[in-house]
């Protein structure tokens with residue numbers, strides 16, 4: 001689905017948000033991305049949803065080198081990618097049904113999209129998607145009158161309507177309580193599984209990442225610090241990810257292999273909180 005090789009992203013003259021990221025993601029894979037604030041996670045997601053271009057390195061999406069795509073091909077590729085943001089990018093004053101049907105925007109002509117604002121097309125589609133995320137009764141509610149968690153469900157329903165190959169969720173649950181967070185992550189995982197979508201989620205909760213994802217990518221200072229199954233992610237590795245010396249690559253290397261700086265086996269993970 002994705003092949004990133006030595007990707008860098010520099011903002012302005014000197015802010016290096018990504019500094020040599022190499023990452024392959026297979027179709028249908030579920031991946032959690034974790035790492036400290038400012039590590040480059042959102043920048044990585046904006047590259048993956050083709051909103052940003054890398055400064056250097058190569059990015060292949062579904063086999064095609066993104067740098068060589070025409071504008072039309074790029075637009076087409078973007079319709080295959082659904083993004084859920086922490087700020088859900090919903091239009092508050094519109095009714096829920098319109099926000100959900102905006103999932104079609106990449107496919108519909110502007111005229112059809114505008115017409116849908118007056119008279120919702122495919123209301124049944126929207127209604128079914130809302131039922132899937134557990135708020136079927138909110139079809140005609142004003143979006144800004146929903147709770148944060150309900151709005152997050154609307155954002156997921158919108159992606160259901162879009163029906164992309166890839167779902168990218170950038171901190172989709174950081175504004176909801178822990179139990180709703182589990183519900184929403186489970187929902188995202190199950191919906192993606194059902195339709196064999198690739199799912200990448202950027203999470204601040206390490207617990208959620210380790211509990212729900214078979215592959216954990218730790219990002220630190222614009223680089224992939226580790227890329228491991230959850231049972232190989234140790235407390236030492238997480239401490240190094242969140243608090244470690246930014247330049248201590250050698251230490252991370254040892255931790256990735258499961259040993260602390262003194263050659264002892266790393267402590268297993270029990271209730272770690274960054």
Ligand SMILES: Nc1ncnc2c1ncn2[C@@H]1O[C@H](COP(=O)(O)OP(=O)(O)OP(=O)(O)O)[C@@H](O)[C@H]1O
Pocket residue numbers: 011012015016017035036037038039040041042043044
């Ligand atoms: N549009 C931009 N212009 C300039 N600098 C940017 C821009 N976007 C991100 N950055 C910088 O790139 C670095 C990585 O930012 P990014 O948003 O990717 O981090 P993050 O890992 O998502 O952090 P958080 O966990 O706080 O969301 C930061 O130093 C940030 O200030």
Ligand SMILES: [Mg+2]
Pocket residue numbers: 041042043
């Ligand atoms: Mg971010």
